[in-house]
Amino acid sequence: MKKERRKFSAGFKAKVAIEAIREQHTVHELAAKYEIHPTQINTWKREFLDNAESVFSKEQSPSKDDSQEKKELYSKIGELQIQVDFLKKVLGK
Incomplete structure (x- = not known):
């Protein structure tokens, strides 16, 4: 029977990577502490430093969720504008 892979949150990965960067403990000590393979800690550390x-970059790329939300809001604005125009006609203004 296969063993399911463990999944770690981004916060946990960052915490372990920062501890590895501080070098107050060896990678092997951290591996024993968090029950993770030392290679995994080195990988997270490298990714952390690379990114x-x-x-500090000034350009923030909008995420897909932001662009989708933006489209929905523009759609809603269009619907409301049509309703306002209709009510103006009906009320004779």
């Missing part, structure tokens, strides 16, 4: 510059 660190994105924290």
